[in-house]
Structures are given as C-alpha cells and as structure tokens.
Amino acid sequence: MYLWSIGTSVAEDVTRWTQQIRKGSTRLAILQLVSEKERYGYEIVTSIRERTGGVLEVAEGNVYPALHALEAEGHITSAWREVEPGVPPRKYYRLTPHGRAHHASLVKEWKGYVGAISRLLEGD
Amino acid sequence: MQMTTEARAWLDATVRRILARHPLGGAERAGITYELMSHLHAAGEARATSLGHSEVTREDLEHALAQAGGEEQLAAAFVQPLARPVERVLFGRRLGAYAIDMVLVFIGIVLVHQALDFLLEWHMGVTVGPENAAAEGEFDGTIWFPWGFHDPGLSLPLQGVFALASGAVLLGYFAWTEARDGRTPGKRALELQVMRTDGAPVTFREAFLRNAVKLSPPLLLLDVVVMLLAFAKDKQRVSDRIAGTIVVRA
Numbered sequence: 001m002y003l004w005s006i007g008t009s010v011a012e013d014v015t016r017w018t019q020q021i022r023k024g025s026t027r028l029a030i031l032q033l034v035s036e037k038e039r040y041g042y043e044i045v046t047s048i049r050e051r052t053g054g055v056l057e058v059a060e061g062n063v064y065p066a067l068h069a070l071e072a073e074g075h076i077t078s079a080w081r082e083v084e085p086g087v088p089p090r091k092y093y094r095l096t097p098h099g100r101a102h103h104a105s106l107v108k109e110w111k112g113y114v115g116a117i118s119r120l121l122e123g124d
Numbered sequence: 125m126q127m128t129t130e131a132r133a134w135l136d137a138t139v140r141r142i143l144a145r146h147p148l149g150g151a152e153r154a155g156i157t158y159e160l161m162s163h164l165h166a167a168g169e170a171r172a173t174s175l176g177h178s179e180v181t182r183e184d185l186e187h188a189l190a191q192a193g194g195e196e197q198l199a200a201a202f203v204q205p206l207a208r209p210v211e212r213v214l215f216g217r218r219l220g221a222y223a224i225d226m227v228l229v230f231i232g233i234v235l236v237h238q239a240l241d242f243l244l245e246w247h248m249g250v251t252v253g254p255e256n257a258a259a260e261g262e263f264d265g266t267i268w269f270p271w272g273f274h275d276p277g278l279s280l281p282l283q284g285v286f287a288l289a290s291g292a293v294l295l296g297y298f299a300w301t302e303a304r305d306g307r308t309p310g311k312r313a314l315e316l317q318v319m320r321t322d323g324a325p326v327t328f329r330e331a332f333l334r335n336a337v338k339l340s341p342p343l344l345l346l347d348v349v350v351m352l353l354a355f356a357k358d359k360q361r362v363s364d365r366i367a368g369t370i371v372v373r374a
Contacts, residue, residue, distance in 0.1 A: 040162070040166065041159070041162070041163055041166070042162075042163050042166035042167050042170070043166070059192070059193060060163065060193070060197070060198065060201055061192070061193055061197045061198075061200055061201040062201070063201075064163075064201045064202055065201055072325065074325055080158065084125075084126070086126055086127075087125065087126060087127065088161035088162040089162060090162050090166065091158070091162060
C-alpha cells in the first residue's frame with residue numbers, strides 16, 4: 001500500500017467518525033435550542049451554526065427530518081404562527097413535558113460521556 | 125418582511141415543483157407546502173436583511189434554495205419523510221377493532237351500572253323498580269343512547285345519571301387510549317393507529333372530537349355510511365374530517 005493512500009484513508013476515517021458524532025449531536029442540539037424557547041425551523045438551522053461557532057454545521061436536510069422525527073416521537077410539538085400578513089406563516093417548535101425529560105436525560109448522558117472520554121484522554 | 129411579486133410567484137412555482145416529486149395526501153401536502161415556503165422565506169429574509177434590503181427578492185430566495193442544497197435536497201428533507209407509505213384503512217379492520225373495544229367498554233359500563241345501582245339502593249334508598257318508572261310518553265333515550273338509559277324502572281333524572289356515567293366510560297376509554305399513543309386496545313390488536321392527517325400524533329382534543337359520535341350508535345352508523353358513500357377515497361368519517369385525523373395500518 002502506498003503511503004499517500006494510507007494518508008487518504010486516515011482522513012476519510014476521521015471524516016466518517018466526525019459525521020457519526022455530528023449525527024448524534026444534532027438531536028441534542030435541537031432539543032437544547034427548543035428547550036430555551038420556542039423556535040422555528042430556519043432559526044434552529046442558523047442557531048446551531050452560530051452557537052457552536054460553525055463547528056456543528058447542520059444542513060436543512062438534517063434538521064427538518066430530525067424535527068419531524070422528534071415530533072412524531074412526542075418530544076416536541078409545533079404550532080403555526082402568522083408573522084405578518086402576506087408572508088408564509090412560521091412553524092414554531094417547543095418541548096413537550098415528555099421531551100423535557102428526554103432532553104434532561106440526553107444532557108446527562110452527554111456530559112457523563114464527554115467527561116469520561118476527557119478523563120480517558122488525559123490519562124489519569 | 126414582504127416579498128416582491130416576482131419573488132412570490134417564484135416561491136409558489138418552486139415549491140409546487142418540489143412537491144410534485146412525491147405522491148402526498150391532500151392534508152400532508154398542505155402542511156409541507158407551508159413549511160417549505162416558510163423555510164425559504166425565512167432564509168431569503170435573512171439574506172435580504174444582511175444586504176440592507178426592505179423586501180425579499182427572487183434572488184434572495186434562489187440563494188436560499190441553493191444554500192439548502194437545491195430542489196433535490198429540499199425534497200429529500202421535507203417531502204420524503206412524510207411520503208413514507210401511510211396506508212389508510214377504510215372499514216373492515218376498523219369495524220373489528222370497534223367490536224373489541226365495545227366489548228371492553230360494555231364490561232366497564234356494566235361495572236359502573238352495578239356500582240350505581242348499589243349506591244342508589246343502599247345509600248339513597250332509591251329502589252330500581254316500577255314505582256320509579258318514567259311516565260308514559262316521557263323522553264326515551266334508548267334508541268339514541270342505549271347504554272345510558274338502561275332501565276325503564278328509573279325516573280328520567282336518574283336515567284340521566286346512568287347516561288352520564290356510561291358516556292364518561294365510553295368516551296373516556298376511546299379518547300384517552302387514542303390520545304396516549306393513537307391506539308385503543310382494539311386498534312392495537314388489529315394493528316391500527318390514529319394519526320393526524322399531517323402524520324403527527326393525535327392529542328386528546330382530536331381523539332375526543334373523532335370519538336364523540338360513538339356515544340350514539342345511530343349517529344355513528346350515519347357517520348360510517350357517509351364515509352363509505354362520500355369519503356371512501358380519503359377513508360375518513362365525518363368526525364375524522366372534523367378532527368383532522370386518519371386511521372392507518374401500524
């Protein structure tokens with residue numbers, strides 16, 4: 001095997017790994033944002049990018065399916081709001097009591113996990 | 125922020141084109157149309173604002189579409205998840221589920237009636253018998269509400285007590301179980317689920333609305349007949365249309 005091909009496959013591995021982490025964190029990011037206040041779809045897309053300094057950049061193609069799935073599972077609920085006459089209304093999402101508990105347990109899991117991996121990496 | 129006329133026309137045409145990629149039911153289509161328009165408008169508005177414009181132009185919207193990955197990507201994000209095959213159910217299985225549910229409801233009502241009989245006879249001194257019978261020609265609710273006005277040996281107000289209790293059992297059973305996860309025990313047995321036409325879970329309000337007619341068998345029968353005659357394509361009872369619900373295989 002050529003050296004350059006090893007280099008490429010390492011980069012690909014990292015990319016794939018990053019994608020997997022990103023996929024798992026999208027759900028938590030959405031729950032976090034709608035737990036703070038009710039938000040509409042586009043606001044969630046841009047807020048994720050801004051709040052994470054661009055590290056977690058999630059495409060519309062991922063946010064909306066995630067929102068629909070969360071709603072189907074009963075974690076969030078939505079309502080259409082008229083913003084101003086003549087422009088499309090906006091669909092605002094907020095947490096259900098069920099989703100609030102789900103969010104809390106995901107946050108706990110996430111913090112525990114990140115703490116554990118950090119300790120592992122620090123080697124103590 | 126308002127859109128220019130050109131932007132509005134472009135948005136309508138584009139969203140229609142994106143939706144044309146997938147078969148969707150009427151109600152699903154309406155929800156997704158709003159959501160797509162809303163998204164593109166919000167994204168276009170953000171761009172217009174950053175450029176210091178006071179109106180959303182067609183260019184802003186085109187930019188928003190490109191940013192979202194184009195029509196293909198948006199269709200994948202918005203339309204495909206909702207276009208998952210939802211198989212609405214018209215009659216047979218629903219009738220089966222209803223039969224199972226009514227057996228359970230009937231048991232519940234019998235138990236409640238026993239308890240009421242007991243309360244009336246032993247604690248209030250009212251005996252269930254001819255001396256308390258409703259007068260000849262008095263309102264007879266039996267036809268419209270057979271499981272409430274159960275005993276001609278009772279005066280009308282007392283029959284009303286039974287009627288209220290029975291109605292609470294029946295409606296409570298259907299509305300509560302459907303609001304919980306879209307399934308009554310009968311629907312669970314026959315693999316059916318109630319959902320909103322936009323695919324979302326039903327709330328108590330919708331479950332109540334679609335089930336209220338079950339209080340009266342003749343009205344329910346009418347509701348079902350109207351469905352079979354007029355709404356067989358949508359597979360919705362009139363009550364389903366009022367509540368915005370469908371029954372699907374699940």
